[in-house]
Amino acid sequence: MKGQIKSIDAIKNMAVFKDFSWSKSVRDKGNNVAEFKTVNIIYGRNYSGKTTLSRIVRALETGTLSSNYNQPEFKVSFRDLASATSTSLTAHGECIRVFNEDFVRENLRFIGNESESINSFAILGEDNARIENEILELMNKLGSPEDTASLLGKYRDAEIKYNAAIAKLNLKSEALETKLKDKANKAGTGIKHNKLFGDANYNVNKLKADISAVSSKGYSALSQEQSDEYHALLREDAKEEIPPLASFELKLSGLAEKVKELVERKITIANPLQELLGDAALESWVRSGRELHRGRRESCGFCGNQLPADLWEKLDQHFNLQSENLRVEIEATIKLLNKESDRIPGLLKIKRSDFYANFTKSLDELESEFNQEAKNYQTALDSLTSQLSTRLTEIHSPLVYSQPARSGSDLNSLHDEYEALREQSNDFATKLVTEQKQARHLLRLNEVYTFYVDIKYSEEAEAIDTLESNKSAAAEVKEAAQIAVKKTELEIKDLKSQLKDESKGADKVNEYLNSFFGHNSLKLEAFENSGLATSGGYRFEVTRSGKKAFHLSEGECSLIAFCYFLAKLSDYETKGTQPIIWIDDPICSLDSNHIFFTYSLIHSEIIEPEKYDDGGEIKERSRFKQIFVSTHNLDFLKYLKRLPGAGNKKESQYFTINRAGDFSEIKVMPDYLKNFVTEFNYLFSQIHTCASIDIIDDQNYTAYYNFGNNARKFFEIYLYYKYPNKGMTDETMEAFFGENIPAILTDRINNEYSHLAGVFERGATPTEVPEMKRAATHIIERLRLNDPDQYSSLLDSIGVAE
Structure with a gap:
């Protein structure tokens, strides 16, 4: 069942639980890890650690753990709920009620100081038909989560739809977030790891900012030419200054x-030669011939004729x-x-x-x-x-x-243009780092834009916005349903507060005292608080024959405390909540008659279903979600086996707490103790185990640690029934063994090892195992010889073949 305690997974540094592990210790005969069930019976000797377990569970009830433990640690697992630990005590949200000595000390202070009183509590007062009908109507309106028409059903449905809306939103958002993380940070392909972009601190937040930039209306993606230019720019190093270009001087x-x-x-020309003036070619020929002949020849080099005497004068006048x-x-x-x-x-x-x-x-x-x-x-x-x-x-x-x-002016203009470019290039050197930074920025934005388009980011974002709106709408519906539930619950609480009556709490305790235990003179009385130092309400006091009682016996204190606890299960905060109940050794200092009545009280007031009115129809429901009862008393254990459900293997589980020295551990209860619950059977089984062990291990070492006590108690019972007029004496012990030496040896073990016999060293050194085994073997052998019928029956009771 959801909300039940499944196991106490680990306990460290808490009294005798030094380093307890449930999975290592609590295993059934098939070596499967056992778990708590609905009804849980726990047997353990005094000082074995029962109260420590109850304190762990009470910490889950109160939210506080004793400061006397030094660095305590524990973990308690619940079915279908988060585990509780020593640092998160109440996160489980379950209603838990624990009866142990801390509960008694806190609520029944008079036990430690007779001048103190008892904390009062309120139970439902006298019937009020109108208020109860209003409560019933509201309860029906509130309904259950399974009833889809009720407020709780509508709230559950709204919560399911809200959770589904969150799941869809998270799925879509996480898918997009994964793409963004990969693009920003993934090794090898992420922008963060691309040296071109030069940002080793790039992350998802920066990517989202870039996506916002590239998705704006003013952004334009780079052309291939622009991209190539920026890439080339990033390959540039600082250059030397370019000298001026000399003027063209055209x-x-x-x-x-x-x-x-x-x-x-x-x-x-004074006397030009007309033949030459009209024939440029001839003139050129004559001028060339003039240069070749003057001062060199007397005859023509072409025709051989004698040159005229006046030729040079005529030619000089022409040329x-x-x-x-x-x-x-x-x-x-x-x-x-x-x-x-x-x-x-x-x-x-x-x-x-x-x-x-x-x-x-x-x-x-x-x-x-x-x-x-x-x-x-x-x-x-x-x-x-x-x-x-x-x-x-x-x-x-x-x-x-x-x-x-x-x-030539156009060439000079081009000179000027070159000079302008030269100056720009020289100036660019001074701002190269800035320009490269801008180039990286633009190239990164271009990369982000490509990513933005490839993953259809805008469509993804729109889908997420739609899912976000769906979630918000579902949240509003859920909140409205939750408000309706809380409003109705507050109305029910207010109406119930009109019914509760603190004075009736004492009457409930007295009902238990009188009906089950026959204490007519001893009772609780409710007194209304008065005076400036109080804030109203009631206090309870124990009276005997109408007067405040003093000097109560331990048995009377135990009775009152347990009746008080049971009555408090009917208080305003607990009744109808089906709490997890833990009862720690409730029969301390009680005689056998009161032990039976304690069992009867648990049977009728906790285990038996309670009847309730559901719209005029009488129905039954369980009073608890889960119950734990621990005891050191084998007679009480015998009664607990009779509880309804205690014999159902699916509903019940039995455990023992075994202590060896300063260490305790929880174990699944062995069949012989579970099936034959007399102390005599149990003591015989422990002596038989000690006699049968060849090698000591973690499963059997407790038989040696407890052998002294077990042997002594076994002889007390056995010899009392065999010799009812004498019981266990040196004479009857000698009669049992028939020899003096074994009897003396056994007496040493019974006294020294069961009581330390005033020798401190016995408690600080290992037990002498061979001595224990010899004594145990001798006891078993003498029992087989002296009383074979009983020996056979005892073997059968513990499941051992003869």
Whole structure:
């Protein structure tokens, strides 16, 4: 059943539980780990650790643990609930009620100080039909989680839908979050590990900020060309400063003026040779021949005829100083024009490695424009050269000058453009780090944008927003249902408070005292508190024959305490909650008659189902969710076996607490103790175990530690029934053994080892195992010889074949 205690998994540093492990210790005959069930019976000798277990469970009730333990640790597992530990005592949320000496000390202070009183508690008072009907109506309205039409059913349904909405939202959100984490942080592919982006601290939060940036309307993804430029920029290192480009010092304008003057210059000829004036080719031929013949030949080198005497005078008059000077100037100017033309292509030699990559495009454009303008400039020079060449052939005839189409200004503009790019590149060196940082940023955003598109982030985000809205709507429905439940519960609580009556708590205790134990003179009385030091309410006091009782016996204190506990199970906070109940050794100092009545009280007031009115229909329900009863008394154990459900293996479980020295452990109760619950059977089994052991291990060592007490108590019972007029004496012991030596040996064990016999060292040294085994074997052997019928029956009772 959900909410039941399944096991006490571990206990450390709590009295005799030093380092207890449930899974190692509590195993059945098939070596399976046993668990607590609905009805749990625990047997253990005094000082074995029963109260320690009850204190652990009471800590789960009160939320506090005794400060007297030094670094205590424990873990208690519940069925279908979170475990409780020494640091989380009440997280389980179950109603728990524990009866032990701490409960008695806290609630019945008069036991330690007779001047003190007893804490009062309220139970339901006199019937009030109207209020009870209102409570019933509200309870029916509240209903149960299984009733879908009730408030609790609606709340459960709303809670299921809310949890489903959360699950869907979490599933979708976690899937997207995983993608984001991988993109941001995954080794090898995450942005964090990509050196290109240069952010070793990149994380999901930064990725989300980038996604917000790339999803805005103003963002545009990078083109491939832009991406390539930024990648190239990131490969750049700081460059040396580029020196200025020398001025082009173009000479076209000056040369053009010179050419104009030369082609338009007029010359005067005294006696020109008309044949030559009309034939430029002939004139050129004659001028060449003149240079070849003058001063060298007397006859023509072409025809061989004698040269005329006046030939040189005629030619000098035709080729005079003006024309010759003009010719010389023209030829010199042509050389200047050719030199200028040859110089132009080398004016702009762009070394791209000196510039940063982001200037490449501009440099390419500049170079293309320069090449074109250089050709245009050379064309202009060629036109001037052509005009001069024409004038050379017609040296005596001025020409009409033709102005070139280009002046060279465009080349100078390109020089200025180059200088501007050079300066920009030099300036760029000073801000390279900033520009590269910006390039990394833009490339990272581009990477995020690609990721954003690939995973359809906007669609995912919209789906999550829709699921978030569904969750919020489900939360509102759940909250409204919860408010309705709490409002109804408060109304029920308020109505119940009108019914509760503290004065009736004492009457319930007295009912138990009188009906079950026959104590008519001893009772609890409720007295209303008064005075400034009190805050109203009642206090309980024990009276005998109408007067406050003093000097109560231990048995009377035990009776009152247990009746008080049972009555308190009917208090306002507990009744109807089906609590987990733990009762620790309730029959301390009680005689056999009271032991039976204690069992009867547990039977009728806890185990038996209670009747209740459900809308006019009388129904039954369990008074508890789970019960634990511990005892040191074998007679009481015998009665507990009779409890309803105690014989049902599915509903009940039996345990023993075994102590050896300063250590205790919980074990599944052996069959002989479970099936034959007289102390005589148990004591015989322990002596037989001690006699049968060949090797001591963790499963049997307690038989040796307890052998002294077990042997002594066994003889007390056995010899009393065999010799009722004498009991256990040296004489009857000798009669049992028939020899003096074994009897003396056994007497030593019974006295020294069961009481330490005033020898402190006995409690601090290991038990002498061989001595124990010899004594146990001798007892078994004498019993077999002296009383074979009883010996056979005892063997049968503990499940051992003869």
